[in-house]
Amino acid sequence: MESLGKEKIFSEARRRAEDPELPLISVCVVTYNHRPYLSDCLDGILKQEGDFRLEILIHDDASEDGARELIEDYERRFPEIIKPILQTENQYSKGKTNITGIFNIPRARGEFLAVMDGDDYYCDTRKLEKQIRCFQRERELVFCFHSAKVLLPDGSFGNSALMRPYRGSRILSGAELVDRRGGAPFASFLFRREILETLPDYYFDCPVGDRPLEWIAASCGKSFYLDEPLSVYRFQHSGSWTREQGEGEREKKQRRYREAMEKSFLEFDRESGGRFHPEIERAIGRLRFLSDVNLRDFPEIYRRGNREFYRELSLRDRFFLQFERRLPGLYRAMQKRFGQGIG
Structure with a gap:
């Protein structure tokens, strides 16, 4: 274009x-x-x-x-x-x-x-x-x-x-x-x-x-x-896309979304003649990482190859990821009590 x-x-x-x-x-x-x-x-x-x-x-x-x-x-x-x-x-x-x-x-x-x-x-x-x-x-x-x-x-x-x-x-x-x-x-x-x-x-x-x-x-x-x-x-209101993605078969929805987005990125790469190829590759890597964050796939989140994307997270997000990883029971109890204010 x-x-x-x-x-x-x-x-x-x-x-x-x-x-x-x-x-x-x-x-x-x-x-x-x-x-x-x-x-x-x-x-x-x-x-x-x-x-x-x-x-x-x-x-x-x-x-x-x-x-x-x-x-x-x-x-x-x-x-x-x-x-x-x-x-x-x-x-x-x-x-x-x-x-x-x-x-x-x-x-x-x-x-x-x-x-x-x-x-x-x-x-x-x-x-x-x-x-x-x-x-x-x-x-x-x-x-x-x-x-x-x-x-x-x-x-x-x-x-x-x-x-x-x-x-x-x-x-x-x-x-x-x-x-x-x-x-x-x-x-x-x-x-x-x-x-x-x-x-x-x-x-x-x-x-x-x-x-x-x-x-x-x-x-x-x-x-x-x-x-x-x-x-x-x-965010997370009734009828919103964020709420819909988090309900029901959450893992299946996340993986389906990630696959469809990767396909679209690659279509755009072809359409643009590879003009943004390095940026698209990095964006796909970030997409996969954020999907792992949403699914709380901790081995993938803390994999060496994801350090670049992990550092992009806010200090707040990194804190709560570590909190949930190390103390999952306490994290869930606090999230139940305080709702979206936690994590």
Whole structure:
């Protein structure tokens, strides 16, 4: 995929000049059974301050908890902004895993495109404006993202390092983005829409929607990381991906996820002509290591070959891993008592 040239930027400016009613930002929201959280999500978008128009493109995947009715109410109140797709059959269960790219991105009209899940929300009313300013300062940027607060099911805020991949705001090369350490919140993503007009096969084959979008950005130009927690990421809440992965056949899900992600990384490696091959190899190694951490495979966690990735963990995470490894009974008792505040 080629870098976004200046001519494309200028053509987008001409398009907007010809139709001033076009939104500057299209916010793509995907939701399924997020009724308890959806008002926070939509209100956080609607409260955004700045000199720009926006549209909210919502895809509801046949929710069964009243989310559809809530979306219809918002559409009645904000018909010029809220643009829903309300499915009657669940599309994810039919194998359409990356809903954003299938249903929302193709109908986006904005110069910039934001993405998020319906259980997360913006916690800064100038979140989008701050990101737009980054694009205005650095014309070669194609992607901007930031850190997030981590909200636990008990209402407290958890380990902020979970969604803070870097320390300090800065421009990132494509290689740095591919070999990213730590989580990047989906609700922080803002792209130039042009780079997502044609989505590669690896996007649709990937088991998650965030990483392949980052790979596309890495192939197209520079990115900017804004080291401010401008959104909130719900961790282990009902209906969340993190909760779903931890329930039922946990080990089987982890291994299936790891295998699918490795396959997607290798597809991206082929698509990019090996341009990021060293970074992809390291990212796959990190993926395997973090899977071992999630499964508490201590022999693998402390294997000599994983020392690089172990050192990337926060001191807090390393402490609790050692605690659980050496005193598993006490660790489980404390986790039962204090919940997600431990480990």
